[in-house]
Amino acid sequence: MLPKIYRSDPDIRKHQINTLKIFNDNVVEICEGHEYQISFKSDRHELCLHISLSNEFPNEKPLLTISPPIVHPWVNADSEVTSAPGLLNFSIHSDLGRVVQAIIREFERNPPPLKNDSNNITPGPGSTITSPTVPIRECERSSPSYCAVNNFSSPTHQKRLVFPELKKLSMDELEFLNNNSDRQLEFLNDLPPIKEQNKLLDDLIVQVEELAESNLSxxxxxxxxxxxxxxxxxxxxxxxxxxxxxxxxxxxxxxxxSPFNIKEQLRLAAEKAESECESIADGFLKGEVDVDKFVNLYTKARSLCQARKTKEEKLSHQLESLSKAGF
The missing domain is CATH 1.20.5 (Single alpha-helices involved in coiled-coils or other helix-helix interfaces)
Structure with missing residues (x-):
């Protein structure tokens, strides 16, 4: 026998909710089995992550919203967390608790600015020069490696988008960079973070190929x-x-x-032997057999009948005694 455990949908849903409580602190249940919220600190801000589970969960992704509104690549304009790696790849085999834990850790390690705060930020006299105006869609079309890194790397705080390399360029070089898409692509591919992510991506590709070869072998x-x-x-x-x-x-x-069947068979056999005795007696009365033969046949038949009746009575008595004793 090859045993295998299959869980029903309610069991899987309950397991997912249990992982939420195991891997995270301060889990507050708003509506049992459907809504939960977790409060945590991100730098000097107090944030709250709201988890909504539909009736189709875990076959359907959970809905995660963050309040107050923040600015982060994982969060859309409606304050919904949509681009976290764990959510993008969420399936019935994922752990809701680990996905939520990874999102909270990202916000704790790289505190995102609040929307209200980011809207009020104005560049000061000593502001660092940021990247030139590069159309994102055009860059994505012309740079497959950059797109791959953009999808692969973990989003970080927007302050990380500042490029120190731009400080070394003159105004003419900056103008040329701003107007030339090929130069923009070259500049982006030469950035250390991009090179590092591309190297990581190449290493992952090699690992995947080795794993595929191992599986095929x-x-x-x-x-x-x-x-x-x-x-x-x-x-x-x-x-x-x-x-x-x-x-x-x-x-x-x-x-x-069985004892009861043996008792019944003894009773039937005793009746049969008794019937034979009567047949022998009738034959003698009709003169069909002589005295010696009659005595011999009748004695045998009568002895057999009596023996069977005795055995049947003893067995009946034993069964009755066992029945009274509770067997």
């Missing part, structure tokens, strides 16, 4: 194991049928030799 072994399992399943099936046949035979024998 085990295909023959997997096929052999599958054949062995199918063979064993066939053997188990045959044994199950044989077991069923023997069980039915055992049940028949058990019924046949």
């Amino acid at each position: 085990k295909q023959e072994q997997l096929s052999e194991l599958r054949s062995e399992i199918e063979q064993k399943i066939g053997e188990v099936t045959k044994l199950a049928f044989e077991n069923e046949r023997l069980h039915m035979k055992y049940q028949d024998m058990s019924d046949k030799y």
